[in-house]
Amino acid sequence: MSSQKNIQFSEEAMATVNKIISRYPEGKHKSALLPILHIAQAEFDGWLSPETMDYVASILKIQPVEVYEVASFYSMYNLKPVGKCLLEVCRTSSCWARGADDVVNYIGKKLNIKPGETSKDGMFSLKTVECLGSCGTAPMMQVGASFHENLTPEKIDTILDNYRADGRRRSYTDMDYKNTL
Amino acid sequence: MGKKLLIHNEHVANIHTLEVYKQHGGYASVEKAIKTMTPEAIVEEVKKSGLRGRGGAGFPTGMKWSFLAKPEGVPRYLVCNADESEPGTFKDRYLMEKIPHALVEGMITSSFALGVHTAYIYIRGEYFYVSRILEKAIEEAYAAGLLGKNILGSDYSLDLYVQVGGGAYICGEETALLESLEGKRGNPRIKPPFPAIAGLYGCPTVVNNVETIAAVVPIVMMGGDEYAKIGIGRSTGTKLISASGHINKPGVYEIELGLPVEEFVYSEEYCGGIWKGKKMKACIPGGSSVPIIPAELLLKTAAGEPRLMTYESLSDGGFATGSMLGSGGFMVYDEDTSIPMNLYTLNRFYHHESCGQCSPCREGTGWMEKVAHRLAEGHGKPSDIDLLWDIQKRIEGNTICPLGDAAAWPVASAIRHFRQEFEALIPKKEVAH
Numbered sequence: 126m127s128s129q130k131n132i133q134f135s136e137e138a139m140a141t142v143n144k145i146i147s148r149y150p151e152g153k154h155k156s157a158l159l160p161i162l163h164i165a166q167a168e169f170d171g172w173l174s175p176e177t178m179d180y181v182a183s184i185l186k187i188q189p190v191e192v193y194e195v196a197s198f199y200s201m202y203n204l205k206p207v208g209k210c211l212l213e214v215c216r217t218s219s220c221w222a223r224g225a226d227d228v229v230n231y232i233g234k235k236l237n238i239k240p241g242e243t244s245k246d247g248m249f250s251l252k253t254v255e256c257l258g259s260c261g262t263a264p265m266m267q268v269g270a271s272f273h274e275n276l277t278p279e280k281i282d283t284i285l286d287n288y289r290a291d292g293r294r295r296s297y298t299d300m301d302y303k304n305t306l
Numbered sequence: 307m308g309k310k311l312l313i314h315n316e317h318v319a320n321i322h323t324l325e326v327y328k329q330h331g332g333y334a335s336v337e338k339a340i341k342t343m344t345p346e347a348i349v350e351e352v353k354k355s356g357l358r359g360r361g362g363a364g365f366p367t368g369m370k371w372s373f374l375a376k377p378e379g380v381p382r383y384l385v386c387n388a389d390e391s392e393p394g395t396f397k398d399r400y401l402m403e404k405i406p407h408a409l410v411e412g413m414i415t416s417s418f419a420l421g422v423h424t425a426y427i428y429i430r431g432e433y434f435y436v437s438r439i440l441e442k443a444i445e446e447a448y449a450a451g452l453l454g455k456n457i458l459g460s461d462y463s464l465d466l467y468v469q470v471g472g473g474a475y476i477c478g479e480e481t482a483l484l485e486s487l488e489g490k491r492g493n494p495r496i497k498p499p500f501p502a503i504a505g506l507y508g509c510p511t512v513v514n515n516v517e518t519i520a521a522v523v524p525i526v527m528m529g530g531d532e533y534a535k536i537g538i539g540r541s542t543g544t545k546l547i548s549a550s551g552h553i554n555k556p557g558v559y560e561i562e563l564g565l566p567v568e569e570f571v572y573s574e575e576y577c578g579g580i581w582k583g584k585k586m587k588a589c590i591p592g593g594s595s596v597p598i599i600p601a602e603l604l605l606k607t608a609a610g611e612p613r614l615m616t617y618e619s620l621s622d623g624g625f626a627t628g629s630m631l632g633s634g635g636f637m638v639y640d641e642d643t644s645i646p647m648n649l650y651t652l653n654r655f656y657h658h659e660s661c662g663q664c665s666p667c668r669e670g671t672g673w674m675e676k677v678a679h680r681l682a683e684g685h686g687k688p689s690d691i692d693l694l695w696d697i698q699k700r701i702e703g704n705t706i707c708p709l710g711d712a713a714a715w716p717v718a719s720a721i722r723h724f725r726q727e728f729e730a731l732i733p734k735k736e737v738a739h
């Protein structure tokens with residue numbers, strides 16, 4: 126996946142990018158970098174390749190290194206390819222106290238992967254993350270834009286089945302998010 | 307039932323829409339502020355209210371506002387801190403998701419008071435879907451003439467935007483947040499200068515937490531003096547508490563400051579007691595950065611006074627026997643909880659989140675994670691407990707931003723109150739040496 130085909134935002138994505146840039150004062154367009162990286166990640170296979178980052182730099186007219194240093198600082202930008210559904214399981218204090226380790230183990234066994242790995246079919250990647258602000262509905266995981274809360278083995282089964290049946294790549298920018306509040 | 311000022315409409319159907327929000331009195335503070343008050347008068351009401359920052363530090367909001375520099379011809383900014391990444395804290399998400407207009411209204415009224423014409427809500431990237439909800443609310447507000455040019459026919463104009471982050475706890479620290487909003491790594495700045503003088507793009511800036519901004523609405527409506535009557539002493543008004551861990555009813559609760567802690571934990575109205583009929587062992591009452599304390603010290607101070615949900619009461623006894631109200635992230639642990647393992651999860655968190663600028667924090671947090679892990683797993687050495695103590699001491703106070711302190715305090719308090727539990731985990735043959 127290292128050399129990606131034509132890196133070019135769709136017309137729709139480009140319109141959003143321009144709208145975001147217009148939120149900042151004249152000359153301060155670099156402020157748009159974080160939101161645009163999210164869009165780029167969603168558009169180009171769920172990760173930020175060097176080519177993608179260079180493309181974003183060219184849009185914002187900044188140096189590629191300014192993009193690399195930002196992309197590598199924040200935890201939501203994937204610098205390597207990931208499965209279509211990145212399962213991010215929180216394991217900080219409140220989630221740990223209510224069974225986050227069991228969730229990680231259950232998913233790991235079910236998909237035969239460890240945290241940091243991707244299932245053979247490329248559908249799921251597993252990642253352990255830190256507090257996602259969902260401690261009152263622990264244990265929980267985030268998949269793209271959706272928060273899945275109060276997880277049980279049965280619930281996990283259903284969630285994974287649904288994602289597999291749907292088959293689409295999930296992104297933080299998705300509009301069809303699920304949440305249980 | 308305590309008074310609710312922020313989420314009293316939480317169960318009203320469709321309260322997230324402008325229409326329903328307005329039917330329930332929404333946006334009255336914007337009307338009142340713009341049509342009948344001067345900006346200075348609003349700042350005065352906020353001062354009188356005694357409102358203290360709800361992001362964790364508890365700094366008086368009116369005072370912060372009055373520090374804002376106002377040089378001619380230079381824009382000033384209001385930035386709402388919706389980064390909410392302190393473990394145990396999820397109240398801002400609840401408020402924004404349930405009643406997004408409460409934040410939008412607070413932003414408009416506050417911006418008017420501060421003479422701000424461009425404002426941003428910086429929200430953690432993981433809350434992407436919440437940013438959609440906010441953007442929808444903002445769109446509605448523009449369409450209703452509550453945002454944009456000549457708000458409600460006045461000569462006051464304001465643009466309000468949402469900016470999503472990229473996943474980094476440190477961006478909750480206000481100067482790191484501003485760096486991030488400028489499209490950079492979230493490295494905290496050295497203060498001074500404070501944001502009130504040189505903040506976003508080097509311009510005077512106020513950074514306030516979501517809940518702080520939302521509280522400006524009832525303060526403007528009822529007046530600062532009335533607001534200050536709620537609560538006790540310097541802990542005025544209501545506070546959103548995020549309750550989690552081993553309780554029967556985790557969730558977000560709005561309390562009047564001054565509520566007895568015991569009532570909060572055990573009454574059906576709030577946490578509903580400890581799950582599975584177990585006993586409470588310990589609690590972190592104000593987000594992961596504040597000291598953990600044993601149940602006895604949570605419910606009563608060392609002097610035997612009932613502990614109250616106020617800034618002062620929760621910190622009574624200092625770090626020796628008290629804790630802090632912090633962000634209101636109230637995490638409860640039952641009698642079966644391993645305090646060393648819990649500490650390890652927190653050490654891992656701070657290690658993961660250290661921005662890496664200051665060596666005591668960058669190196670120390672990783673070291674603490676490693677040592678706490680082997681202790682919790684039962685492979686520790688007798689010297690490890692003192693080692694942990696020593697490392698946290700060397701981090702505390704030696705970093706640019708308070709993340710270092712935030713990483714150190716959980717370690718110090720866990721050892722202070724639960725040393726025996728750490729000792730019991732050290733393999734016997736090691737102890738014999």
Ligand SMILES: Cc1cc2nc3c(=O)[nH]c(=O)nc-3n(C[C@H](O)[C@H](O)[C@H](O)COP(=O)(O)O)c2cc1C
Nearest residue numbers: 359360361387389390391478479480514515518708
């Ligand atoms: C490491 C660190 C993380 C912080 N995280 C947050 C946060 O997520 N939300 C927040 O409102 N304040 C956070 N703060 C506090 C902010 O720096 C700042 O004090 C606050 O936004 C001011 O708003 P307030 O006065 O309304 O509370 C954090 C501080 C530190 C040192």
Ligand code: FES
Nearest residue numbers: 215220257259260
């Ligand atoms: S501890 Fe898992 S969401 Fe907060």
